[in-house]
Amino acid sequence: MIFDFFITKHECTHKNVPVDVEEAYCPDCGALVKNKWYLVRCACCNIKRKAHIEYSHIKTDTKFCPNCGSTDFYVEELSGINFMDVHYAVFKKVVINQEHQITRQIWVEEECEEQKLLSVKN
Ligand SMILES: [Zn+2]
Numbered sequence: 001m002i003f004d005f006f007i008t009k010h011e012c013t014h015k016n017v018p019v020d021v022e023e024a025y026c027p028d029c030g031a032l033v034k035n036k037w038y039l040v041r042c043a044c045c046n047i048k049r050k051a052h053i054e055y056s057h058i059k060t061d062t063k064f065c066p067n068c069g070s071t072d073f074y075v076e077e078l079s080g081i082n083f084m085d086v087h088y089a090v091f092k093k094v095v096i097n098q099e100h101q102i103t104r105q106i107w108v109e110e111e112c113e114e115q116k117l118l119s120v121k122n
């Protein structure tokens with residue numbers, strides 16, 4: 001079920017979108033592409049597992065967890081990448097559709113309003 005999400009539905013791989021930005025327009029197809037980061041953890045003992053993306057599927061580098069020997073794992077989506085996780089995290093380029101973009105902008109504006117109100121109160 002989780003893995004359906006990782007199946008690429010677009011033919012463009014957006015390989016020219018830099019990975020060190022949060023999001024950018026793909027120079028090859030014009031889509032707004034967001035770099036999403038994921039962390040793979042052992043389902044049994046919860047430690048971070050090293051992983052990579054193979055044919056749009058997340059796979060752990062080793063079959064068994066080095067800590068508990070389990071083969072089960074789950075994928076956690078990160079809101080951003082920090083250097084502590086960079087050796088474990090895998091990323092995927094995800095196309096953001098226009099709807100999501102609009103929703104997000106409205107939300108950000110509302111948050112700003114709220115911050116203004118708070119600073120007035122203070
Ligand atoms: Zn593209």
Ligand SMILES: [Zn+2]
Nearest residue numbers: 042045065068
């Ligand atoms: Zn484990």
